[in-house]
Amino acid sequence: KYQSLGYNRVLEIHKEHLSPVVTALFQKPLLLHQGHMEWLFDAEGNRYLDFFSGIVTVSVGHCHPTVNAAAQKQLGRLWHTSAVFFHAPIHEYAEKLAALLPEPLKVIFLVNSGSEANDLAMLMARAHSNNIDIISFRGAYHGCSPYTLGLTNVGTYKMELPGGIGCQSTMCPDVFRGPWGGSHCRDSPVQTIRKCSCAPDCCQAKDQYIEQFKDTLSTSVANSIAGFFAEPIQGVNGVVQYPKGFLKEAFELVRARGGVCIADEVQTGFGRLGSHFWGFQTHDVLPDIVTMAKGIGNGFPMAAVVTTPEIAKSLAKCLQHFNTFGGSPLACAVGSAVLEVIKEENLQENSQEVGTYMLLKFAKLQDEFEIVGDVRGKGLMIGIEMVQDKTSRQPLPREEVNQIHEDCKNMGLLVGKGGIFAQTFRIAPPMCITKLEADFAVEVFRSALTQHMERRAK
Numbered sequence: 450k451y452q453s454l455g456y457n458r459v460l461e462i463h464k465e466h467l468s469p470v471v472t473a474l475f476q477k478p479l480l481l482h483q484g485h486m487e488w489l490f491d492a493e494g495n496r497y498l499d500f501f502s503g504i505v506t507v508s509v510g511h512c513h514p515t516v517n518a519a520a521q522k523q524l525g526r527l528w529h530t531s532a533v534f535f536h537a538p539i540h541e542y543a544e545k546l547a548a549l550l551p552e553p554l555k556v557i558f559l560v561n562s563g564s565e566a567n568d569l570a571m572l573m574a575r576a577h578s579n580n581i582d583i584i585s586f587r588g589a590y591h592g593c594s595p596y597t598l599g600l601t602n603v604g605t606y607k608m609e610l611p612g613g614i615g616c617q618s619t620m621c622p623d624v625f626r627g628p629w630g631g632s633h634c635r636d637s638p639v640q641t642i643r644k645c646s647c648a649p650d651c652c653q654a655k656d657q658y659i660e661q662f663k664d665t666l667s668t669s670v671a672n673s674i675a676g677f678f679a680e681p682i683q684g685v686n687g688v689v690q691y692p693k694g695f696l697k698e699a700f701e702l703v704r705a706r707g708g709v710c711i712a713d714e715v716q717t718g719f720g721r722l723g724s725h726f727w728g729f730q731t732h733d734v735l736p737d738i739v740t741m742a743k744g745i746g747n748g749f750p751m752a753a754v755v756t757t758p759e760i761a762k763s764l765a766k767c768l769q770h771f772n773t774f775g776g777s778p779l780a781c782a783v784g785s786a787v788l789e790v791i792k793e794e795n796l797q798e799n800s801q802e803v804g805t806y807m808l809l810k811f812a813k814l815q816d817e818f819e820i821v822g823d824v825r826g827k828g829l830m831i832g833i834e835m836v837q838d839k840t841s842r843q844p845l846p847r848e849e850v851n852q853i854h855e856d857c858k859n860m861g862l863l864v865g866k867g868g869i870f871a872q873t874f875r876i877a878p879p880m881c882i883t884k885l886e887a888d889f890a891v892e893v894f895r896s897a898l899t900q901h902m903e904r905r906a907k
C-alpha cells in the first residue's frame with residue numbers, strides 16, 4: 450500500500466493547488482500508485498485492467514522493462530537540451546522513425562506534446578502555403594494550446610476568446626450521428642458477422658459529406674487554404690470512422706486549393722490500428738505533414754512532426770526555430786526503445802489479432818442490448834456508442850453512461866468515454882494485451898450492461 454499521502458489529503462491538495470478544470474475520469478477519482486504492462490494498481494492495492502492507457506498514451510505497456518532500462522541507462526549518461534548540441538540518441542531516433550514513414554516524409558521535428566506538434570504543423574502549413582485558413586472536423590481534438598484550440602471542435606474545451614483566427618470547422622463525416630443515417634458496416638470486420646444488405650456505399654453517404662466539405666472550402670478566403678487537419682479515426686469524439694474514400698477525395702480537394710494535408714496520428718499511430726503502422730495508410734492517402742505524440746513515448750512526454758524537405762524549408766522564413774526539450778537525449782532513448790519493443794514483440798500484429806477478436810465480441814453486444822447503438826473501430830481502438838434505443842439513436846443520458854463506466858471500474862476494468870454527449874465508451878488498451886484479457890473485458894462490460902438493464906426495468 451502507498452502510505453505517504455492519504456486519499457482525503459490528496460483531494461484537499463488537489464482542490465487547493467491544482468487546476469480547477471481538470472475532470473477526473475471517475476465519480477470517485479482513482480488515486481493510482483503503480484503500473485505494470487496492461488495493469489494499474491491504486492493506492493489501496495486494488496488492481497485494474499487498463500483498457501484506456503491513460504487516454505491512448507501507453508502503447509507498449511506501463512513501465513515496460515525494456516523502455517525503463519533504456520531510460521535509466523540514458524539518465525545515468527546525459528539528459529540535456531537537444532537544441533544547441535548534437536547527441537547520438539536524437540540521430541539514432543530520427544533515422545529509425547524516418548524509416549517507418551514513406552517518401553517524401555523524411556524530415557523530423559521533435560517536440561514535447563501533441564498540442565505543440567499540431568501548433569508547429571499549423572505554422573508550417575501557413576508558412577509553406579502563404580495562406581491562412583485551416584480546416585478541421587467538428588468533433589476533432591487537436592490540442593488545448595491557444596493555437597490548436599482553434600482546431601479543436603469539442604465544445605467543452607472551447608473558450609469565448611479570440612484564438613482560432615483562420616480556423617474553420619467542417620462537418621464531421623460521422624455516419625452514425627450524421628443526418629443521412631448509415632452505419633460502419635462496410636469496410637469493417639463487423640461486416641463479417643452483421644451482413645449488410647444495402648448496395649455498395651449506400652450506408653456511407655460519402656458523396657453528401659464531400660458536398661459539405663466543398664461548401665466549407667468555397668467559403669474560405671478566395672477559395673485558397675493553408676491546410677486541412679484530420680485524425681485518421683477520431684479519438685476524443687468517440688472513435689469516429691469516416692466513409693471509405695472520404696479522406697482521399699478531401700485531400701485532393703484541399704491540394705487543388707493550395708493547402709497541405711495533415712494527419713494527426715497522436716492516437717492512431719504506432720501500430721494501434723493493427724493493419725497498418727499509421728492510420729493514414731488505412732485511408733490509402735499520403736499526408737504532407739504527420740503529427741504524433743502519446744504512444745510515441747509510451748507515456749513519456751515527447752512528440753514529433755514529420756514532413757517533406759520542401760515543407761520543412763518553409764520554416765527558414767525565420768532565422769531560428771527553437772525548442773529546449775524537444776528531442777532531448779532522454780526522450781529519444783525512450784522513443785527508440787518503444788520502436789524496438791513494438792517490433793520485437795510484434796505489437797502491431799497483436800493489435801490486429803486481439804483487436805479484431807475483441808471488436809467482433811463487442812459487436813455481439815449490439816444484438817444483445819437495445820442501448821448499444823454501434824460498435825466500431827480498428828485494431829485496438831474501439832468505440833461502443835450508447836443510445837436510448839436503436840431507432841432514435843438518441844444518446845444514452847450521461848448519468849446512465851457514467852454509472853456503467855463506474856460499474857466496470859468496480860469490477861476491475863478501466864475504459865474511456867468520448868463523444869460530444871459523452872455517449873461512447875472508448876477501448877484502447879496497451880498493445881500487449883492478450884485474448885484472455887479481451888474476454889475478461891467483454892464479460893465485465895456485458896455484466897455492467899445487464900445490471901444496468903435491470904436497474905432500468907425497476
Ligand code: PMP
Pocket residue numbers: 504561562563564565567590591592593680684685713714715716742743
Ligand atoms: N491530437 C489528438 C488526436 C489528441 O487526442 C490529443 C490529446 N488528447 C492531442 C492532439 C493533444 O495532445 P497533448 O495532450 O499531448 O497536447
